[in-house]
Amino acid sequence: xxxxxxxxxxxxxxxxxxxxxxxxxxxxxxxxxxxxxxxxxxxxxxxxxxxxxxxxxxxxxxxxxxxxxxxxxxxxxxxxxxxxxxxxxxxxxxxxxxxxxxxxxxxxxxxxxxx
Numbered sequence: 001x002x003x004x005x006x007x008x009x010x011x012x013x014x015x016x017x018x019x020x021x022x023x024x025x026x027x028x029x030x031x032x033x034x035x036x037x038x039x040x041x042x043x044x045x046x047x048x049x050x051x052x053x054x055x056x057x058x059x060x061x062x063x064x065x066x067x068x069x070x071x072x073x074x075x076x077x078x079x080x081x082x083x084x085x086x087x088x089x090x091x092x093x094x095x096x097x098x099x100x101x102x103x104x105x106x107x108x109x110x111x112x113x114x115x
Contacts, residue, residue: 023107023114042068043113046106049076067093068113074098075105 021029021036026047029036035047041064049057054076061073074089079102090097098105 021114023111026110026114040064040068040113042066042072043110045069045072045076046110046113049079049106054080071095071109072113075102075109078102078105 021039026036026043027050030047030050035044039047041060045057045060045064047057048054048060049072058073058076061069061076063069064072070089070093074086074093074095075098077083077089078086078098083097087097098108100108
């Protein structure tokens, strides 16, 4: 496995090279106009959220029926202030309702989903 990234961009994953995306590369990808190829729907939701597009973030999370998608879905509803809806999605994700600062929760989710 190459360590420096793809020839097109050393900061983005390359499906052909099977280079994993880590938090640093994920954050750097936010300088691009679209998410890296191959992201899960949950990670795409976090990506769009970090870009300031809550609607696209929510659409991505809503399409993902996994626990990870539910976790991102919960985070997004918590961020918008809909605590009741967030609690429902935390339950679907098998997670307790988060009380950490919203930025800390984004980082926690991103770190876990990128593992």
